[in-house]
Amino acid sequence: MIDITDPAAGMVQLVIFTVDPARQQQVAVAVAATVEQTVAHRPGFLSATYHLSLDGTQILNYAQWASKKDFDAFVADQASQNTRAEFAALDGVRSTTGSAWCVHRTVTAGTAR
Amino acid sequence: MIDITDPAAGMVQLVIFTVDPARQQQVAVAVAATVEQTVAHRPGFLSATYHLSLDGTQILNYAQWASKKDFDAFVADQASQNTRAEFAALDGVRSTTGSAWCVHRTVTAGTAR
Numbered sequence: 001m002i003d004i005t006d007p008a009a010g011m012v013q014l015v016i017f018t019v020d021p022a023r024q025q026q027v028a029v030a031v032a033a034t035v036e037q038t039v040a041h042r043p044g045f046l047s048a049t050y051h052l053s054l055d056g057t058q059i060l061n062y063a064q065w066a067s068k069k070d071f072d073a074f075v076a077d078q079a080s081q082n083t084r085a086e087f088a089a090l091d092g093v094r095s096t097t098g099s100a101w102c103v104h105r106t107v108t109a110g111t112a113r
Numbered sequence: 114m115i116d117i118t119d120p121a122a123g124m125v126q127l128v129i130f131t132v133d134p135a136r137q138q139q140v141a142v143a144v145a146a147t148v149e150q151t152v153a154h155r156p157g158f159l160s161a162t163y164h165l166s167l168d169g170t171q172i173l174n175y176a177q178w179a180s181k182k183d184f185d186a187f188v189a190d191q192a193s194q195n196t197r198a199e200f201a202a203l204d205g206v207r208s209t210t211g212s213a214w215c216v217h218r219t220v221t222a223g224t225a226r
Contacts, residue, residue: 040223110153
């Protein structure tokens with residue numbers, strides 16, 4: 001269970017990989033396996049959830065961090081830079097973009113109009 | 114609580130609004146309020162979570178639907194088209210893009226390397 005509204009998640013990082021559709025699934029498997037072995041052990045990392053675009057062209061990682069400070073420390077680290085370079089070099093990866101967010105509010109299914 | 118891994122969520126729709134940074138907060142409040150009154154009552158709608166980009170330039174809606182079929186029926190509806198036109202016309206909204214996804218897998222914080 002990954003709770004989007006978890007108050008411990010001070011920052012959300014979105015990473016979108018644009019990929020060759022023929023390799024979408026393999027890239028997602030490889031990236032998630034590496035993150036499980038490396039990034040998942042960094043201070044402040046809470047979760048990473050990988051999504052596949054229905055059109056086959058992209059992979060989205062919705063990642064929760066305890067704080068932007070934790071995330072920035074991770075990004076500045078040499079090991080993190082090596083991991084990003086490794087992902088960029090994966091067969092089928094065309095480009096990668098990241099963006100930082102905070103949760104604003106949630107709307108859930110209503111029962112009365 | 115919004116569970117990303119909820120098995121009832123058959124599809125995730127991401128909507129990104131690019132906005133004037135001075136109006137990011139107001140646009141998010143207005144869009145979420147409208148969705149609460151309208152889209153939240155559509156069959157198959159599960160949740161919408163609004164995020165603010167830390168750089169002020171975007172708003173992300175991470176929306177869960179029961180199925181792509183439910184989402185497609187919503188999109189085809191005239192009321193849905195009116196809502197999207199209303200959002201596009203909001204003061205401060207520059208552009209909007211949407212994309213459809215399914216959850217692949219989750220990595221959570223590890224305790225041992």
